[in-house]
Amino acid sequence: MPDETKPILRILGTRGVPAAYGGFETFAEQLSLFLVARGWRVVVYCQNDVPEITRPLSVETWRGIELVQIQTAASGPKATLDFDWKAVRHAGAHEGLCLVLGYNSGLFLPWLRLRGKTVLTNMDGMEWKRAKWGPAVKAWFWINEWIAAWSSHRLIADHPAIADHLATRRPRRHISTIAYGANEVPPQPEAPVRALGLEPGGYLVSIARIEPDNSIHTIVEAFSRRPRGAKLMVLGHLQPGLPYHDRLRKAASEEVVFPGPIYEAGTVAALRYHARAYVHGHTVGGTNPSLVESLAAGNACLCQDNVFNRWTAGAAGTYFTDQDGCDAAITRLLADDTLVVRARTAARERAAAAFRLDDILSAYEEEFAAFTGYPARGETLGVLT
Template identity: 45%
Template structure:
């Protein structure tokens, strides 16, 4: 039972949701007797080499170019190299699905997780949106089977291919029952004395609306914003920071999981402004930490967070939620309990990984 994973930067996870998922899935499958190979992107020049991590076979591909161009080069080299690997391919994301035509031609089974609707994101220009739109179409065609991480993503993909070709499996998360309160000390905040935003600072993630809503008046409360802001280089970043009151703390991007867990676990509210996408990993992780969720009102967020979360559509309605909920202990406790229940219902890793294993087993090559 051989699985080859394409589409991510590698394991162990150090970059994002897909890497975390790949790490969890790889370790689960290895414990179940599978052989798992993951392609890993490395900076610099040199030859392709192999290593092992926790039983995972890693194929390292050095790439000298940086940014999106480097990722495209890596995806091409990894996809080409994977043609010589036995077993089943799992491709995470469709951003370079045009390369997966190679698997289609060779007859390698390839299950593709189609991620979100990338070409709808505001941050991309016309060329990038066209590239993503094209690759979404190609991915639907060349994939042996497709995974959607949200019912609305499945509905969207079903306008491209027959519904029987799509399986809906959401993203998973860890349940957080306790966290290190000392991790709050560097930020000068106390448990329940702050709310938190964890998001890339892009217009589609409603950062400006949430910061403005919070900053309309003094709250006797802090808003901690995690994200990589570069106000000297990005006009939107500068606009968000200029709109913030003194009670808003921009703490940068934090990748140490224990710190992020503590900020979620001890927050008053977790604010989620994402307007585009499927099952967002950060929102799932907030449910796993029993956060009281205030989210942008759209069908993606409502399915994940459920009816007991509170939703805003614009700056004004977001400000009203702060006014209504900030001092309402009973409402906060109801929201936290509902988040815990929703997480247990459909987003635990055992549920997600077992669903993936069942699907991947169906698509293993017959010659195994």
């Protein structure tokens, strides 16, 4: 039976844990394990896509975290809305502070307020600005951002520029800025890298959704302008027949490798650690978790030049604004050992100073404690692995 004396946190807005999809799921897993070890009861809502609903809702436990499994037989955005609505209704009927990750279904948050719940929302990036969306979808996200901003007791921004944006929606006293975090990546074995046909230090790596907002076309086309004597690994799903993905395949030289998505944590850590540089083309968003993880791995970073990436990577980054600049930056990173060594040192220093995972998770706990009346618990009750 649940311990009635423990503070309760309910996490909504992700596909659930164990993490297998993206940054929000990874963060939800990290935060949940951290809080469970510090004496919290943590409930995470998990989306379970099925061809036919046979058990609409079930509860199980994983590493001390309560997982509320919600089946949905829909697909695409409809499935997400169906899942989010069911999760909100369940959370509204049970005790606990609610942490919502993202505002894509902000329309449902007033329900939680009507049920007397305290709601904190990580507002993520400015989804409505992404070029990939059409006018109707952009309008949906824009409206949901406003609803989430005014339905939440606290807005959490993961980057100072996101906090500045949210201040146009809600007074700053309702906004906290907490970045993402990552543990330092220790030396990694070379075997996973060599198994992919790569030479340690002889490749660049991109780990991102393959879409225009992440400048994948700029990176691939710039890299493919000339022989590099190195490889470019572009991790992510390529869908045959999708025009943007077909364009990338056509533009790529023989030195560009598309291995598909790789979710095995050890392989991803090895790919980061042994890369000559990590390539980050994100144009919209805040403190991107993948960029933070690369800093923690000690990567020199090749970044699209914008306020989000500049603040996050700092001196660890070499920056580009267009294809010509990307071409020149790639050439420099592959040729200049001094630059790479200096950037790697700066990466680890930046990660240690601003993005230590325990510091980030403790900052979240302090936010929760302010609303629950329970003090932050101090030392953990167990070891996180």
